[in-house]
Amino acid sequence: MNTLPKSFLNKSTIEVAKALLGKKIIHKNPSGLLSGKIVETEAYLEKDPASHSFNGQTNRNSAMFGNAGEAYVYFTYGMHHCFNIVTNKKGIGEAVLIRALEPIEGIELMKQFRKTDEIEALCSGPARLVQAMQITKEYNGINLIDKNSPIILSDGNNINEDNIIKTKRIGISTGIDLPHRFYIKDNPFISMK
DNA sequence: CTATTGATTGAT
């Protein structure tokens, strides 16, 4: 079970968003191991009106400006958290939003956290997977490619370019023309179906 | 200090 090499993040945010498909997120939770395969992502660039970083660094989004491979966890809509993987160099506010996972380990725990028995509903949405994986804002800014972190990014499959669908992003009101959402073709765990 | 707005979800 290896963490992703640092060089993995040494690419553009768009490239990283695509390359993350098929990789794994593992949370060493006190109640048990929780893990899932990334099946859907969205890229947020610094010059993107839909990005939190568009208007510069603030207290809320400062984690986005950290080093690649760190976590950016934010709270929104008064009730939800979302989980991002920071990309690009320190000082540049770019990140990849994880929108959906295919549950692998700790499925019974996820059912409890999410209060549902439907496997396909456990992690098929940015706020859903955060609930299922028990990610909290305490993890904002932690290093995800350090073996000692509670949450790590792990190696997995590489998805063939032919099986990556590229579309417009979801839930935003600006920048809707940018095709920065990526997901694995024919995967049943995609959000907003 | 007050008002508005979300990178959403779940119920109606």
Next chain:
DNA sequence: TCAATCAATAGG
């Protein structure tokens, strides 16, 4: 289609 629910941000 709409309510839930609140921190960050914009405006005065």
